[in-house]
Amino acid sequence: MSIGIRTGLLLAGTLLLPGAYADSPSEAPGDAPFLWRNSGPIATLFGLPRARTAVLPAAGEVHADLLFELSSHFTSSQSPREAVLIDGETATLVARFERGFAEHWAASVELVGMRHSGGFLDRVIDQWHDWFGLPEGGRDVAPRDRLRMVWDADGERRLELVESHTGAGDVRIGLARQLHRSPARDVALRLDAELPVGRSSRLTGSNGVDVALGVSLTEREALAGLGLSSHFTLGVLRPAGDGLVGDRLRDVAGFGNWTLVWPVTERLTLKAQIDGHTELVRSDLKQIGGWSIQGGLGGAWQVSPGLALEFAVYEDLRPGSAPDVSFQFALRGRY
Numbered sequence: 001m002s003i004g005i006r007t008g009l010l011l012a013g014t015l016l017l018p019g020a021y022a023d024s025p026s027e028a029p030g031d032a033p034f035l036w037r038n039s040g041p042i043a044t045l046f047g048l049p050r051a052r053t054a055v056l057p058a059a060g061e062v063h064a065d066l067l068f069e070l071s072s073h074f075t076s077s078q079s080p081r082e083a084v085l086i087d088g089e090t091a092t093l094v095a096r097f098e099r100g101f102a103e104h105w106a107a108s109v110e111l112v113g114m115r116h117s118g119g120f121l122d123r124v125i126d127q128w129h130d131w132f133g134l135p136e137g138g139r140d141v142a143p144r145d146r147l148r149m150v151w152d153a154d155g156e157r158r159l160e161l162v163e164s165h166t167g168a169g170d171v172r173i174g175l176a177r178q179l180h181r182s183p184a185r186d187v188a189l190r191l192d193a194e195l196p197v198g199r200s201s202r203l204t205g206s207n208g209v210d211v212a213l214g215v216s217l218t219e220r221e222a223l224a225g226l227g228l229s230s231h232f233t234l235g236v237l238r239p240a241g242d243g244l245v246g247d248r249l250r251d252v253a254g255f256g257n258w259t260l261v262w263p264v265t266e267r268l269t270l271k272a273q274i275d276g277h278t279e280l281v282r283s284d285l286k287q288i289g290g291w292s293i294q295g296g297l298g299g300a301w302q303v304s305p306g307l308a309l310e311f312a313v314y315e316d317l318r319p320g321s322a323p324d325v326s327f328q329f330a331l332r333g334r335y
Contacts (some may be wrong), residue, residue, distance in 0.1 A: 027055040029332035030300025030308030033259040046239035047194040047210025051257040054188040054216035057100035067094040071323035079284035088147040089119025104178040112169030118145040170205040184221035200243030208240025231259040248282040270299040292321035
C-alpha cells in the first residue's frame with residue numbers, strides 16, 4: 001500500500017474518532033517530541049518537517065522554541081556513475097513560533113540560520129570510537145576538522161563546498177487544524193511550506209517551494225500503565241528545487257517519527273525518538289538523499305510550567321544517510 005493511501009486512510013480514521021473536541025490536558029513543553037529532522041547536508045534541503053506534537057496552542061496562546069543543533073558528517077561512497085565525500089560540521093539555529101488564532105486552528109513560522117565548516121568535533125568523536133571500539137569509517141585517516149563536501153555525477157561536479165559558509169536557511173510557514181482532542185489523545189493535521197531563502201550551492205536551501213502534509217497523534221492512554229506517553233507522525237512531502245540535484249529529485253517522499261516520553265519526576269522527562277523518510281533523490285548513493293532512519297535519546301528539565309530546557313543526541317541508524325552524530329539543545333516555552 002502506498003504512503004499516500006495509508007496517509008489518506010489515517011486522515012479518514014481520525015475524523016471518526018469519538019469525543020471529537022473533549023477537554024484535553026495541557027502539555028508541558030518538555031513533553032513534546034524532539035525538534036528533529038534529518039540534518040544531512042542534502043536531505044536537510046528539501047522541506048522535511050521537524051517532529052511536532054499534536055497538541056496545538058489555544059487561541060491567543062504561543063508556542064516558542066529556540067533550537068541549536070550541531071551535526072558532524074563523515075561519509076564517502078562511489079558507484080560507476082557517482083562519487084561523494086561529505087566531511088565537515090553543520091551548526092543550525094532555529095527559532096520556531098506557533099500561535100493559536102481561532103478555535104482548533106494554529107499558524108506557525110520557522111526561521112533558520114546555518115553554518116557549514118570544518119568544525120571542532122573530530123577529535124572528540126575519534127576518542128569516543130576508540131573508547132567503545134566502534135568502527136571509524138575512514139575518520140581516522142582523514143584530516144581533522146576539514147570541510148569538504150563534494151558530489152560528482154555523470155561526469156559533472158554537482159556540488160563542491162570546501163570553504164566555510166554562513167547564511168539564512170529556507171523559511172517554513174505552516175497551518176494546523178486540531179482534528180481531535182480528548183483526555184486520551186490528540187490528533188492534528190499539519191500543512192507546511194518551505195520557502196526558498198537559502199542557496200542550494202551552499203547547502204542552505206532547495207531553490208524551490210517544498211510542501212508537506214502530515215497527521216500527528218499524541219497518545220496518553222495506550223502506554224499509561226507503563227508511565228509513558230507517545231507521539232506519532234506520518235506524512236508526505238512534495239520536494240522542489242532544481243539548483244543542485246536537477247531532475248533527480250523525487251516527485252514525492254514519505255516521512256514519519258515516533259517518540260516515547262517518560263516523565264521521571266515533575267521536572268525531569270526522558271525521551272527516545274525514531275525518525276525516518278523515504279528516498280528524496282534518485283541516486284546510486286545513499287548519501288544523496290537516500291532513505292534514512294535516525295534515532296535520538298535525551299530529555300528535558302522543566303524550569304517552570306511554561307518553560308523547559310532540552311537536550312538530545314541523534315545517531316544515523318542507516319550509516320551514511322544522515323549525520324554521524326548530532327547534538328541538540330533547545331529552550332521551549334508556552335505563553
